[in-house]
Amino acid sequence: MKKMLYLASENITKKWTQRYRGRDQVLNQLIVLYGERLTRYL
Secondary structure (H helix, E strand, C coil): CHHHHHHHHHHHHHHCCCCCCCHHHHHHHHHHHHCHHHHCCC
8 A cells, every 4th residue: 555655656746847845754754664675766
């Protein structure tokens, strides 16, 4: 479920021209949850 949420947010952000509020906070939380598995894609 969390992986699907992450992938959906990545697809959405590709379409947006502006960064959305809270993106950094979401990425930080995902890094805490997934650690090394996520950081290699950033």
